[in-house]
Amino acid sequence: MGRVRVAGFAVSIDGFGAGPEQSLEHPMGKGGKDLHQWFYPTRAFRSMIGKDGGTEDRFASAAMAGFGAFILGRNMFGPAGDDWGGPDWKGWWGDNPPYHAPTFILSHHARAPIVMDGGTTFHFVTDGIEAALAQAKAAAGDLDVKIGGGVSTVQQYLKARAIDELHLVQSPIVLGRGENLFVGIDLPSLGYRVTEVVPTGLATHLVLSR
Incomplete structure (x- = not known):
């Protein structure tokens, strides 16, 4: 059985994992x-968007590797609201999303699964985080499950003590407003400790494990 991980989750210096006022124009919130x-700039990102080249970064490569299933919050799939961005909305990423594996969307609004190019199928789970995790683990087999965000989703799985490893990327910016990852979260009490710190020119990588 694989692990449950958060990988490549970026936060500002003041702890925000998304900016305020998410919209079609600002999927990650303003400033996100x-x-x-x-x-x-990394090779991992550029390959995701069909481009060559890029810098080598082991954290960027690991952020999408080794996962057999993904779990995303509702707003990671589309803008908030009951219409899912319109009747033809199939996510932020176009016809070939970067997941290439079963991807479980937490939602209060039922929807039939959507089969995309490249091996991604979006499944919409309306009966809670435990049900989504059970389905994701069954789909992943021996591979890991990635909790892909957003902030509320990561918080819920942290509080449930379901995440084995948390890789945060502290970006050298301040947002001031948005969704703060650490509000109401006591990481030491939940059993997490810092096991790796790697500073780079563009960010500091922090790995926390239980």
């Missing part, structure tokens, strides 16, 4: 794209 400046 700046959290990922460390990722954009």
Whole structure:
């Protein structure tokens, strides 16, 4: 059985994992794209968008590797609201999302699964985080399950003590507003400790394990 991991989850210096006022224009909230400046130059990111080249970064490569299933919060799939961004909405990523594995979306609104190019199928789970995790583990087999975000989803799985490893990327920006990962979260009490710190020119990588 694989592990349950968060990998490549970027936060600002003041702890925000997304900016305020998410919208079609600002999927990560205002200022949220700046959290990922460390990722954009890497070979891993460029290959995701069909481009060659890029820098080598082991954390970027590991952020999407070794996973047999993914779990995402509702807003990671589409803008908030009952219409899912419209009747033809199939996610933020186009016809070939970067997951290439079964991907479970936490939601209060039922929807039939969506089969995408490249091996991604979106499944919409309406009966809670435990049900989503059980389905994801069954789909992943011996591979890991990635809790892909957003902030609320990571918080829920942290509080449930379901995450084995948490890789945070502290980006050198401040957002001031948005969704703060650490509000209401006592990581030491939940059993997490820092096991690796790697500073780079664009961010500091922090790995916490239980």
